[in-house]
Amino acid sequence: MREFRYDVIAIGGGPAGMAAALSAKQAGAEKVLIIERDRELGGILQQCIHNGFGLRRFEDELTGPGYAHRYINMVKASDIDVWLDSTVLSAAPGGIVTSVSPQQGLRVATGSSVVYSMGCRERTRGAIRIPGSRPAGVFTAGAAQRMVNMEGYLPGKEVVIVGSGDIGLIMARRMTLEGAKVKAVFEIMPYSNGLTRNIVQCLEDFGIPLYLAHSVVAVHGKDRVTGVTVAEVDAALTPIPGTEFDVACDCVLLSVGLIPENELGRAAGLHIDAVTGGGVVDQFRETSLAGYFAAGNVLHVHDLVDWVSQEAEIAGKSAALHALGKLPPAGEHRPVTAGDGVRTVVPQRLSPPSGQLSVRFYLRASRPMGASILRLHADGNVVWERKLRVVKPSEMIVAEISWKKLGSSDVLEFTVVPAPVEADSEPAEEEVA
């Protein structure tokens, strides 16, 4: 078995892996490797043929394959090594990454730094426990997306979509354009989990109804799905008796959330954030495992690929500096916590600053709110705040905060609280791009 040595190895060649590898290169890493299990780079972007990618990163409105293509070209123009068709079996302490491919067999590569960039996968029916029989015709929205956009099959003609995640909304439009009848989207929460723009251009444009606070209580059909029973749910998300109704369909698509694909990290004892499902990282995106960094959807699920690329640039650069011995050894960590109104915050801890002027935080709110104020508290005192015009759990909040504000307190906590009224004519403050 041959052995290979690299400064930085990215596991996964989607948007996060490619951006991390490129920025590692730029930051001075000499030997960089991307390991990808598919036969081409690009990851999930390849099946996301709709547009809307890259508004921030490229100031251009690209399709998923188009966005991937730009990065693939940059990787090709560099001397980054790419192993395709290669599945990573383990990533052990010391950066020892074991992979297997049909053409090359088993290969062990050792990286001074490793970036986890494996992305995420969809929650399945089992994970959300829909009762009823188990007929054919029930798919995750992403599986259906692959079928329609890459393989050329339509998974059904009369469709019900469960969950209002973005992939489900996008597929509602896609299936409609391909001639299917999308009967409705049912969302158990009282608010949508998708981007507002997708509600408008994927549902409203085609007159597809969105039922909020509704849950599928039964799936019918013996061999093939024939319909579902739906009921309204109360505040505790429990079906309300007497509100049930049936919808006939031959296809059910699930769009009920994404989970970071962290099996490799878990096997290595990675410290995982119970809420994000990704690793706990500091501002360098270094995980609890020395020399292992994380970026993109494996760290926390993003709604915009632009943020994935941006975050991966941080991880890739840090990984390069670590490989070159220029990243200060992890010292004392200060926790950054999600307080009232905040569901997740990444990074979850801060290492002492090292040549950075600021830290970029990615947050998700725990519930929808109108005009609000995002605040950072240091040991209980408000040290930074920003007005938000509107807050939705589905739309990530990005906050760039200078080290001057971050100070040296022991505990940092973010909160989102409703703003006093009258603030509504205030334009949204733009993030520092």
Add this chain to the structure above:
Amino acid sequence: MTRHVHAIQCIGCPVGCGGEVVIEAGAVIEMRGFTCDKGQAYAADEVVAPKRMVTTTVRVDGGTLPLLPVVSERPVPKDAIFDCIRLLRSVVVQAPVEADAIIVADALGLGVNFRAACSIAEA
């Protein structure tokens, strides 16, 4: 003269501004809530002549993949979307295809080209 106030949700970017457009005699006379130029242009269009970008796939002969994603160069009138899709469904291209290659020029005489969203190599 009758005035109409239209509530419009901008889809120009993920910020998702909502606002209002006031129309009098078929012309936009007032607008509020859209925080950038792009959004204001979108909102005006949305009331007078709504348009959308169109993305779909076309069949590929002899390629490493059976389908090629294609995208309209510019938004097309909303009521022409299904006709564009129908037109593209009948298109078969020969691999290899370069990204950005024009797949259908001036679709339906709308003055909009459809281009390859990525490249596809020969099998």
